[in-house]
Amino acid sequence: MAQLALSKVFKSYGELATVHGIDLDVASGEFIVLVGPSGCGKSTTLRMIAGLEDITDGEIRISGKRVNELEPSDRDIAMVFQNYALYPHLSVADNIAFGLKLRGTPRDEIRRRVAETAAILGLEPLLERKPRQLSGGQRQRVAMGRALIRKPSVFLFDEPLSNLDAKLRVQMRTEIKDLHARVPTTTVYVTHDQIEAMTLADRVVVMNKGRIEQVAPPQELYSAPTTKFVAGFIGSPGMxxxxxxxxxxxxxxxxxxxxxxxxxxxxxxxxxxxxxxxxxxxxxxxxxxxxxxxxxxxxxxxxxxxxxxxxxxxxxxxxxxxxxxxxxxxxxxxxxxxxxxxxxxxxxxxxxxxxxxxxx
Ligand SMILES: Nc1ncnc2c1ncn2[C@@H]1O[C@H](COP(=O)(O)OP(=O)(O)OP(=O)(O)O)[C@@H](O)[C@H]1O
Ligand SMILES: [Mg+2]
CATH class of the missing domain: 2.40.50.140 (Nucleic acid-binding proteins)
Known part of the structure; x- marks a missing residue:
């Protein structure tokens, strides 16, 4: 059974249709990357999975359960955005613990899970610091910690690295890949950076104008594109x-x-x-x-x-x-x-x- 399944998912804003019937099955533990030019509907698709946008038509299932009508907090997902806005007055530990506290998780369990999450992300020495005392990459790791601690069924990332400089992006990309190898959570990751897409994904979904052009493992996209769009989009310089x-x-x-x-x-x-x-x-x-x-x-x-x-x-x-x-x-x-x-x-x-x- 697919951990995440989208069938014929449409989205319109008034008259304007932006996502035109997307079908996608994501297996348990799979790392899927949505890639495509600006405005092609990547964030909209991710936000529909998260429950931050209603869907106009179609169905989304997480772990077999229809979630169309569920609030984001009931969908068993965690999302990391480009602007991950940490709470500036809270320590790293409290930022990571925030969601669990909100849910009334017992203190001891919170302490245990913060320690576990910090260990996974190498944040142990920074737990008492405030966000302003961290580098961009460290802040990004705290944002991931906040999502990771919830042990969601599905991780959603929307361009989490695009605020970082080039070198840090490469480092964080490696860290995300390594993290997924150690904690293989089902992931949907949005980027317009094709290197990120190719290096992270088990399968890449290439989107164009609200439609899926091709879904394939990275090497297959490169060697056997099925459309001119994919042929031109994957590879730099292009075909x-x-x-x-x-x-x-x-x-x-x-x-x-x-x-x-x-x-x-x-x-x-x-x-x-x-x-x-x-x-x-x-x-x-x-x-x-x-x-x-x-x-x-x-x-x-x-x-x-x-x-x-x-x-x-x-x-x-x-x-x-x-x-x-x-x-x-x-x-x-x-x-x-x-x-x-x-x-x-x-x-x-x-x-x-x-x-x-x-x-x-
Ligand atoms: N609230 C909204 N109301 C009307 N149109 C919207 C709204 N949100 C998004 N759109 C439109 O839907 C289309 C898809 O937007 P989306 O944010 O999903 O693109 P994207 O692929 O994430 O692009 P980017 O790479 O620039 O982030 C765009 O044409 C956008 O203008
Ligand atoms: Mg976007």
């Missing part, structure tokens, strides 16, 4: 989309770019190739699937070079599209010079621009 057509070239299937260049399509399914032949198509190529090598495409002119240390991003126009390749660092990569490139054709994603679906 290049090169316009052209599928042709039979000397008996072998190939993708002909508008420049005349041919990309072999030997590994693709024949029926797929035949059904999409001779109409406008897109070849999706990730930046890392170009090779600097003669004998492939006609050389392109480098427009910009971004050295990143371990790799260099090289920008150029290909088939009329601004494109980018991820290449090993080299002194010869300079703007204005010619660059011979090959495409690793086994990694091409064929996209039908009409349906925006990846067909092969």
């Amino acid at each position: 290049n989309f090169l316009p052209g057509r599928i042709e039979a070239h000397e008996g072998s299937p190939a993708f002909r770019l508008s420049t005349g260049d041919l990309l072999p399509l030997a590994q693709k399914n024949e029926a797929t190739l035949i059904s999409h032949r001779d109409k406008p198509m897109l070849a999706g190529v990730r930046p890392e699937h170009f090779r600097q090598c003669a004998g492939g495409l006609a050389p392109v002119t480098i427009s910009m070079v971004e050295p990143l240390g371990m790799e260099t991003l090289v920008h150029f126009k290909l088939a009329g599209e601004a494109s980018v390749a991820r290449l090993p660092p080299s002194n010869t990569l300079r703007p204005g010079t010619q660059l011979p490139l090959q495409v690793q054709s086994e990694h091409i994603h064929l996209i039908d621009p009409e349906t925006e679906r990846v067909v092969g």
